[in-house]
Amino acid sequence: MTISAHPPRARAGAPLTALEQGTPFTERHIGPRSDELARMLAVVGVDSLEDLADRAVPSAIRDEAASSALPAAAGETVALRELRDRASLNRVYTQMIGLGYHGTVTPPVIRRNVLESPAWYTAYTPYQPEISQGRLEALLNFQTMVSDLAGLPVANASMLDEATSAAEAMTLIRRAGRSRSSRFVVDADTLPQTLAVLRTRAEPLGIEIVEADLSSGALPDGDLFGLLLSYPGASGHVGDQESVIAEAHRRGAMTVVAADLLSLVLLRSPGSLGADAVVGTAQRFGFPPCLGGPHAGYLVVRKGLERQLPGRLVGVSVDSDGAPAYRLALQTREQHIRREKATSNICTAQVLPAVVSGMYAVYHGPEGLRRIAERAHRMAAVLAAGLRGGGRDLVHDAFFDTLCVRVPGRADQVIAAARDLGVNLRRVDADQVGVSCSETTTTAHLDAVWRAFGVDPDAISVAELDAATPDALPEGLRRTEDLLTHPVFHRHRSETALLRYLRSLSDKDVALDRSMIPLGSCTMKLNATAEMEPITWPEFAELHPFAPAEDAAGLLSIVGDLERWLAEITGYDAVSMQPNAGSQGEFAGLLAIRAYHLDRGEARRDVCLIPASAHGTNAASAVMAGMRVVVVACDDAGNVDLDSLRALVAEHRDDLAAIMITYPSTHGVYEDTVREVCALVHDAGGQVYVDGANLNALIGLARPGRFGADVSHLNLHKTFCIPHGGGGPGVGPVGVREHLARFLPGHPLAPSAGPAAAVVGPVSAAPWGSAAILPISWAYVRMMGAAGLRQATLTAVAAANYVARRLAEYYPVLYTGQGGFVAHECILDLRGLTKATGVTVDDVAKRLADYGLHAPTMSFPVPGTLMVEPTESENLAELDRFCDAMIAIRAEIDRVGSGEWPAEDNPLRNAPHTAECLTGEWPHPYDRETAVYPAGHASPKIWPPVRRIDGARGDRNLVCSCPPLEAYQG
Ligand SMILES: *Cc1c(COP(=O)(O)O)cnc(C)c1O
Numbered sequence: 001m002t003i004s005a006h007p008p009r010a011r012a013g014a015p016l017t018a019l020e021q022g023t024p025f026t027e028r029h030i031g032p033r034s035d036e037l038a039r040m041l042a043v044v045g046v047d048s049l050e051d052l053a054d055r056a057v058p059s060a061i062r063d064e065a066a067s068s069a070l071p072a073a074a075g076e077t078v079a080l081r082e083l084r085d086r087a088s089l090n091r092v093y094t095q096m097i098g099l100g101y102h103g104t105v106t107p108p109v110i111r112r113n114v115l116e117s118p119a120w121y122t123a124y125t126p127y128q129p130e131i132s133q134g135r136l137e138a139l140l141n142f143q144t145m146v147s148d149l150a151g152l153p154v155a156n157a158s159m160l161d162e163a164t165s166a167a168e169a170m171t172l173i174r175r176a177g178r179s180r181s182s183r184f185v186v187d188a189d190t191l192p193q194t195l196a197v198l199r200t201r202a203e204p205l206g207i208e209i210v211e212a213d214l215s216s217g218a219l220p221d222g223d224l225f226g227l228l229l230s231y232p233g234a235s236g237h238v239g240d241q242e243s244v245i246a247e248a249h250r251r252g253a254m255t256v257v258a259a260d261l262l263s264l265v266l267l268r269s270p271g272s273l274g275a276d277a278v279v280g281t282a283q284r285f286g287f288p289p290c291l292g293g294p295h296a297g298y299l300v301v302r303k304g305l306e307r308q309l310p311g312r313l314v315g316v317s318v319d320s321d322g323a324p325a326y327r328l329a330l331q332t333r334e335q336h337i338r339r340e341k342a343t344s345n346i347c348t349a350q351v352l353p354a355v356v357s358g359m360y361a362v363y364h365g366p367e368g369l370r371r372i373a374e375r376a377h378r379m380a381a382v383l384a385a386g387l388r389g390g391g392r393d394l395v396h397d398a399f400f401d402t403l404c405v406r407v408p409g410r411a412d413q414v415i416a417a418a419r420d421l422g423v424n425l426r427r428v429d430a431d432q433v434g435v436s437c438s439e440t441t442t443t444a445h446l447d448a449v450w451r452a453f454g455v456d457p458d459a460i461s462v463a464e465l466d467a468a469t470p471d472a473l474p475e476g477l478r479r480t481e482d483l484l485t486h487p488v489f490h491r492h493r494s495e496t497a498l499l500r501y502l503r504s505l506s507d508k509d510v511a512l513d514r515s516m517i518p519l520g521s522c523t524m525k526l527n528a529t530a531e532m533e534p535i536t537w538p539e540f541a542e543l544h545p546f547a548p549a550e551d552a553a554g555l556l557s558i559v560g561d562l563e564r565w566l567a568e569i570t571g572y573d574a575v576s577m578q579p580n581a582g583s584q585g586e587f588a589g590l591l592a593i594r595a596y597h598l599d600r601g602e603a604r605r606d607v608c609l610i611p612a613s614a615h616g617t618n619a620a621s622a623v624m625a626g627m628r629v630v631v632v633a634c635d636d637a638g639n640v641d642l643d644s645l646r647a648l649v650a651e652h653r654d655d656l657a658a659i660m661i662t663y664p665s666t667h668g669v670y671e672d673t674v675r676e677v678c679a680l681v682h683d684a685g686g687q688v689y690v691d692g693a694n695l696n697a698l699i700g701l702a703r704p705g706r707f708g709a710d711v712s713h714l715n716l717h718k719t720f721c722i723p724h725g726g727g728g729p730g731v732g733p734v735g736v737r738e739h740l741a742r743f744l745p746g747h748p749l750a751p752s753a754g755p756a757a758a759v760v761g762p763v764s765a766a767p768w769g770s771a772a773i774l775p776i777s778w779a780y781v782r783m784m785g786a787a788g789l790r791q792a793t794l795t796a797v798a799a800a801n802y803v804a805r806r807l808a809e810y811y812p813v814l815y816t817g818q819g820g821f822v823a824h825e826c827i828l829d830l831r832g833l834t835k836a837t838g839v840t841v842d843d844v845a846k847r848l849a850d851y852g853l854h855a856p857t858m859s860f861p862v863p864g865t866l867m868v869e870p871t872e873s874e875n876l877a878e879l880d881r882f883c884d885a886m887i888a889i890r891a892e893i894d895r896v897g898s899g900e901w902p903a904e905d906n907p908l909r910n911a912p913h914t915a916e917c918l919t920g921e922w923p924h925p926y927d928r929e930t931a932v933y934p935a936g937h938a939s940p941k942i943w944p945p946v947r948r949i950d951g952a953r954g955d956r957n958l959v960c961s962c963p964p965l966e967a968y969q970g
Contacts, residue, residue, distance in 0.1 A: 021075040025783035028076075029526050029873060030795050036876035037795065040802040044821075049794040053701060056797060056821035058672035061702040069568050073785030076530040082782070083775055087539035089554030093419065094445055095289060095544040097426040098402045098436025099234065099749075100162055100191050100765065102262075102284040102376075103542075105439055109495050110286060110359050113502045114352070116536060118723075121352055122512035122527055124519060124854070125312070125727035129327035130319075130912050130944045131849050134505030135355060135726045136326035139314045141488055142282070142358030144961040146298045148484055149261055150278035151269025154306040154960050156313045158282075158354035158728065159297030160346065160580050163197035163765035165279040166258055168310050168344055169299060170198060170226060173254040173276060174207065175343060176308045179225035181253070185210045189233030193765045194258060196748045198228070200761035204594065204626030215239065219247050228256045231270055232263055235395060236380075236402025236434065240477060245274035261285060261298070262439075263400040265366075265373035268477050277301045281765075284438060286360030287353045288538075291552055292545030292766020293580055294729030294773060296354035306330075306958060310344030312727065316963050317954025319947035320910075321917060327949045329958060342620030345583040348717065348732075352725030363498050366484040372439045376401040377471065379437035382462060383446050385469040390455030395432065398474045402436040404428060405453065418452035424547045425452070486962040508945040510854045512723075515942070516874045516882060518803075520825040520857040520867025521615065521666060523696045523718035525796075531721055531779040535772060545766045546749050552771075558778045559768055563733075565781050569789070570692065570712060571703030572735035576744040578753060578762065580769040582693055585713025585732030586621035586660075588763045592711060592736055592743035593658045593687045594625055595760050599743075605657040605685065609648055611640050613666045613861045618691060627657055638667035638815035640677055649684045656686040663690050663704060664697045664823035666861040667815040668800070668869075678708025687711065692735075695719045696871070697797060697824035700790025711736045720777035731770050731777070795872035796824045799879060803868055806883040810890040814865060825869035827862060828886075834864060837897040839908050841866055844889055847911040851885040851935050852942040885935060892934075901925055907934070912944035 013019070032040060037049075046052040053062075074082065095103055106115065114120045126132030126139075139157040146155035159165035170184055184202065186195060188211050195211065202209050212220045214229065215237070227248045232238045245255045256277045257270035262284050264270075270278045283295035301309055307330065315329025361369060380401045384394055387405060395404035407414050408431045415433060418425045423445060426434030435449055447457035484490075492498040510517070517524040534540060543552045563575040579585035590608070597605040608622040611632045619629045632648060635641040640661065649656060659681045664670045671677075678688045690709035696719045698704070704712045716722045717730035724730075736744060746758020753767030768774075784792060804813045804826040811828040830841050841864060845855030857867040870879055892908055895901045903909070905924055913931040922928060933941065 022077060023075070024073060025076055026073065026788040026791060029528060029784065030792055031873045031875035031878070032795060033875070037798065040798055040876060043805050044798060044801040049791070049798060052798055052801070053794055055819045056670065056801070056817070056823070057701050058670055058818055060672060060675050061707045063571070063702050063706050070565055070781060070786040073788050074782050076783060079779050079782045080530055080533065083534045083779065086554035086558055087534065087537050089557065090539040090543060091551045092538055092542045093422055093424045093547060093551060095424050095542070095547065096436050096441070096445070096449065097424050097544050097546055098236070098434055099426060099546055100193070100281060100283070101289040101292065101544050102436060103438040103440030104284045104286055104288065106286045106288060106356065107360065107363055109498055110356055110363065111536060113499060114356055114359060116532070117506065118513040118527070119506035119509065119511055120355060121532070121723040121725050123509055123726040124517055124522060124524060124724050125351070126328060128845060128849070128855050129325065129949050130846060130946055131510040131854065133326055133945050134508040135351065136314050137505055138355040138358055139351065140326060140962055141362055142296070142354040143314060144486055145358055145361040145484065146261070146282070146300050147961050149264040149269065150259060150300045151271025151481060152275065152278055152300045152302050154303070154309060154313070155298060155300035156309050156311040158350040159299050159311055160349060160584065161293060161295060161297045161765040162191065162258065162279060162281040163194040164584070165297040165299045166194050166228060166256065167198055167201035168346065169256040169277045169279050170202070170207065170228065171205065171343065172301070172305065172308050172310065173226045173256065176305055177225055177254050179223070179252045181223035181225040182206055183208045183210050183222060183224045184226045184228070185212050185220060185224045186228045187230050187233065188213045189215070189235050189237060190228065190230045190258060191234045192748055193762065196762050197765060200591070200763060201624070204591070204624065214244055217244050219244060219251065224248070224251065224253045226253050226256065228258060231257050231259045232400050232402065235404045235428070236399040236436070237396040238267065238398045238400055238474060238477060240474065242273045249274065260400065262373050262376060264479070265369045265483065266377060266473060266479055267400065268479050269481055271302065272481060276305065282354065282357035285357035287356050288541035289544050290541055290772030291543040291555055291768060293764070293770035294350055294353055296350040296357050306960070308343070311346050311349055313960055315954045316959040317950050319949050321947050323946060324963060325946040325949045327951055327954060329960060330955055342616070342623050345587060345617045345620035345624055346581070347583050347617050348581040348730040349728040351727035352729060355726065359502070361484060362489055362492050365489045365493060376437045376439060376441065377473070378466065379441040379446060381469050381472050382466050383435065383437065383449060384472065385465050386446065386450050386455060386460050387453055389460070390450065390453065392453055392455065397472065399472050401438065402434060405433045405435065406431060407433055407453065414452050418449060421448040421452060423448050423452065424544060425449070488962055510849070510942060515853050516870065516878045517854040518856045518868045518870050518882060520668065520827070520869040521693060521860065522724070522857065523869060523871055524724065525721060525871040526873040527721050527723035527776070528780070530783070531776045532723070534775040534779070540772050540775060549750065549752055555771060558774055559771060562774055562778050562781070566714065566733060567735060569699055569703070570714070570735045571705030572712070573705070573738040574741035574744060575733050575735045576754065577731065577733050577771065577774065578745050578747070578764050578767065578769045579713065579732040579734055580764045581728065581730040582713055582715040582732040583617040583621060584763050585734040586617055586691070587624055588734045588745050589689055589711040589713055589736070590621055590625035590627065590658065591745070591760050591763070592734070592740045593689065594627070595743040596687065596740055597657055602685070604655050607652045607655045607657055609645070609656070609659040611661060613638065614660065614662060615666060615691065615693065618660045622660065638665065638669060639671045639673065642673060642676065645677065645680060649680050653684050656681065656684050658687045658689050660689040660691060662694060664694050668822045668825040668827055668867065669815050669817040670697070670823050672818055675708050693718055694824065697793060699793045700786065701793055705735065705737060711740055716777045721780040722773050722776045729770050729773060731773065792872040799870040799872060799874060800824050800826050800868070802879060803870055803883060807886055810887050814862060825867055828866045828868060830866060831864040833893055837893055838903040839893045839896055843908040843911065846948055847889055847892070847908045848885060849912040849944045850907070850932060852939060853882055853885055888934060907931055912947065914945065914947055915943050917947065
């Protein structure tokens with residue numbers, strides 16, 4: 001008999017393999033601890049999350065197999081290590097391909113303090129301007145920079161990319177102009193992706209794209225309503241376009257110029273040449289190429305077109321004390337998203353990249369930008385001289401930074417030789433190679449390029465060549481106009497000064513790093529640091545979208561994983577990552593439906609049914625896809641009214657293309673009739689589009705692709721943790737069932753990004769859209785696993801029901817579903833209180849700022865209401881802070897209602913209160929303490945920097961670039 005020296009002791013804890021994973025990420029992502037959750041569930045009146053699922057979610061849609069094929073959750077360290085492994089599969093070459101994507105240096109102070117700073121990236125779109133002055137000022141800098149460079153007065157606060165901006169400009173001049181023509185002429189020397197997106201956007205609208213060689217300066221015969229010129233051209237050529245623009249004007253057409261922003265530092269502005277609108281991208285202003293996205297596109301127009309401008313426009317107004325203040329101009333929400341009268345569907349844009357690019361101009365100022373532009377130009381000039389000296393032949397003599405070199409029959413050989421030396425060049429065709437210089441080009445790169453072209457660099461003295469080589473810009477096109485004269489572009493040149501400027505701006509704003517942001521429909525959840533870290537790794541950021549796909553093997557494997565995981569989560573068969581916002585996903589999904597009907601010989605199907613409660617982008621996307629919008633009524637309970645749906649389906653039996661519903665509905669309710677709705681539409685030959693913006697209420701419980709839908713877009717910047725960035729970037733992937741997979745968007749420069757033999761063209765400039773931010777969503781799914789995602793969904797539903805239960809006695813909850821439960825958000829109805837007391841949703845929203853909180857969504861989808869979406873990431877203390885503030889505000893409303901406080905002078909009407917407003921006389925019937933410390937002194941005070949802003953006044957006197965400093969005096 002042997003006796004063990006150490007008899008085994010009972011183990012108490014977790015197995016080693018679990019310990020090795022560290023703290024499960026779900027515990028970081030999900031706010032409430034288990035005891036807090038228990039307290040929340042008790043208030044909601046359910047026993048457990050499972051009990052909540054059984055009682056709140058209709059059994060007809062439950063799909064418990066959902067997400068079972070996802071990998072098991074990994075801890076943060078493991079997920080980051082895996083991402084490192086993927087990053088190492090990418091190969092970062094020196095990118096000299098050009099085509100709208102260039103090397104640039106993100107100044108480290110901007111990278112760390114904007115791009116990597118939660119104070120900037122976790123902010124929401126500045127719909128509450130009083131607590132968004134920092135990012136509004138940053139966007140105004142961006143607008144001023146674009147407007148100065150382009151030579152036109154009104155720039156918006158960013159577009160999704162250059163190609164979609166060109167498409168928006170095309171439709172803008174079509175509706176603004178008087179021409180009856182449907183022909184839009186496009187310079188053949190235009191970026192190929194821009195041309196392709198223009199074609200995709202033109203076709204459903206009946207616009208004919210006429211591609212024409214304009215190098216001779218003559219327009220093609222025939223009528224036209226507009227013209228798009230490229231300045232410089234895709235080939236690098238810089239030509240004078242003044243006469244062709246004048247000719248277009250004589251023929252009743254307007255002109256859009258697609259311009260390279262950096263070239264405009266040295267070249268005459270398109271505005272001075274007569275352009276009506278200028279479009280492009282600010283990518284090379286400090287934002288890396290990112291495999292094509294995200295970047296800030298821009299759109300700027302001449303005077304007289306500003307009220308036609310799509311997208312968000314920052315303007316200057318004053319607050320109630322007369323101090324200058326910024327806010328979004330010309331829109332209660334988005335002026336252009338007016339349902340069936342919509343002119344554009346752009347909603348989420350590219351705020352964070354626009355802030356980076358604007359700050360790049362602030363930091364460098366005009367002198368610094370000139371140095372950078374001259375570097376790119378001189379590198380190209382010297383490169384050209386060396387090539388000529390070596391007997392190579394250039395296609396153009398006038399260029400900014402891009403050369404086109406003739407190498408008959410040898411293009412592939414030259415490109416391969418350059419790759420051997422670590423440089424990517426552009427294959428124009430078998431006989432021509434393009435080379436682009438940039439801020440990052442060095443003389444060592446010139447050596448490599450010369451060598452690739454068979455020119456011996458050792459025989460060249462760069463210094464001598466430089467001294468002997470004149471500029472290659474046409475004399476008449478040199479810029480003489482002033483540039484960036486506003487003081488903001490001169491004051492923050494030292495790093496200390498810029499650092500403090502950035503901090504002073506972000507300190508004015510309320511982002512997720514200071515408070516919960518309970519915006520219904522927007523899903524402001526945690527954007528975890530581990531998810532965010534990889535996006536600035538050079539292996540992801542420095543990839544060119546039109547380099548050989550093998551260079552991006554690691555990032556594309558992430559794209560592939562995510563496509564599969566999202567298909568699994570949603571129950572669809574195929575997913576495209578190309579759309580770079582939810583709105584673009586909608587458009588892509590509707591184009592797929594349209595192409596499907598056309599393919600079946602049912603071109604007459606063009607009616608899109610949309611419930612009255614839908615998000616504005618739905619109808620706008622349908623209009624852009626060439627559909628007629630027919631509105632379906634909702635019943636008193638807020639659900640799609642089945643009787644009116646039946647009647648409409650019968651009426652449109654022959655021309656029904658689709659229905660577009662949101663699930664759970666924008667009313668925050670799981671409608672139990674959704675299967676019936678889908679069946680009704682299918683029976684009549686229509687397709688079902690489910691807007692997936694509310695997927696945070698479904699993951700792990702139900703899948704749209706399995707309860708009857710044919711297509712959905714998702715918002716990765718809502719459900720899958722990509723931060724809102726103050727209003728973008730976003731990713732709006734579109735998922736479809738098998739029969740629509742052939743009709744997902746393709747891309748002419750990267751066929752592998754779309755279906756084989758793609759029928760539908762690209763909807764974004766970049767083949768994989770905003771590819772560089774996909775590691776964020778990948779990391780989220782990887783770290784949550786199927787069980788974690790499901791737990792997040794149920795916790796989000798529990799939190800919404802908790803808030804609804806706590807507040808119902810103070811503000812009626814407008815709609816509830818089965819068992820009296822809401823889904824992941826709830827609508828608080830203030831209309832009765834407003835009627836009785838005069839206190840509006842605006843007053844409540846602004847008063848919340850005095851409490852240090854961000855307002856919920858205002859007046860969407862129902863005017864006069866607030867929609868609250870707490871998400872799973874807020875802990876009980878924060879949920880209670882919000883509920884307590886709302887309850888305290890209700891007591892304040894009652895004091896107005898009782899007449900104790902006058903309707904015109906009370907803390908609600910006067911909200912928000914600044915520190916300044918305390919210092920003067922105090923004529924109000926409530927004290928200063930009540931004004932600024934309504935919740936007591938417990939939590940640190942967030943001071944709103946301005947009082948209530950006068951929107952109407954700002955719209956009457958539109959100022960959309962940095963105002964002169966006198967505006968701030970007195
Ligand atoms: C956010 C949202 C959209 C639009 O998404 P963007 O990314 O802003 O274009 C569409 N539908 C619903 C219901 C939304 O909440």
